[in-house]
Amino acid sequence: MTSEAITVLGLGNLGRALAETFLRHGHSTTVWNRSAAKASGLAATVAATPAEAVADGDLVVVAVLDNQVAQQVLRGVDMRGRALVNLTSGTPDEARELARWAEDNGAKYLHGAVYAVPQTIGTAESSINYSGSPAVHERWQKQLALLGKVTFLGEDAGRASGYDVAILSGMYGLIGGFLHAAALARAGGIKAAELTPMMLSWLTDMHPALVTFAEEIDNGNYAGGESSLAMNQSGLAMLIRAVETQGVPFAALDELKALVDRQVADGHGEESLARAVESFRGVASQRLAG
The missing domain is CATH 1.10.1040.10 (N-(1-d-carboxylethyl)-l-norvaline Dehydrogenase; domain 2)
Known part of the structure; x- marks a missing residue:
């Protein structure tokens, strides 16, 4: 694992676009999806489980259907020392709940709200608002900026939502x-x-x-x-x-x-x-x- 290793959990239209963007910019990228076939054609490491995928990355980006699915995917995963960035749509309270869970499990949490269609991820037409851990925002701002314009809205994890x-x-x-x-x-x-x-x-x-x-x-x-x-x-x-x-x-x-x-x-x-x-x-x- 390198200091620039990134994991993407979820390979729907958005998740795949995120992984493709990180790969295009030379980042070692590990992906996981319930259906491994969704990783077809990606030059990424394909993990068999969320736990294996998280073990490969310092930065863990989640893009799944909803907050409930995000919780299911992360349940039981060793998150210690990871930066968890959740780009899954949800309510402000759901974002705060996941932020507390991340803190309890040794991770730092940043929530993101995406204003882009998947095909514009990584272009000037994409922007993402973030809130949560200032440390994650500062440490990974360069990598997150690859996905689109970054706006940090403060320490309250629910503010972006x-x-x-x-x-x-x-x-x-x-x-x-x-x-x-x-x-x-x-x-x-x-x-x-x-x-x-x-x-x-x-x-x-x-x-x-x-x-x-x-x-x-x-x-x-x-x-x-x-x-x-x-x-x-x-x-x-x-x-x-x-x-x-x-x-x-x-x-x-x-x-x-x-x-x-x-x-x-x-x-x-x-x-x-x-x-x-x-x-x-x-x-x-x-x-x-x-």
């Missing part, structure tokens, strides 16, 4: 909105390909509004917003009528209007639409009380 779940929620909200828009357009005899350029132009123009909303949310000051809750309440009501009339209702619109309605009912109709974020606190409190 905290960013990730928020970003993914925004992403799926955008995709859901696009799919509904396409269905709504189709109901009106408009092709999605004809609609999309106009939609992209409008969404791009909205970027400054999101920056303003973020400032209002962080400051807790929603006074004097150009896009008021009352105005958007009316707009959402019209839109909901329209989509129902065209036979393409969308529950997300009803849920958004409900958030706005709560704030208007509390006397905040003239304040910024961004204040609707405060309605989520009420939803969370109701669920906890229930």
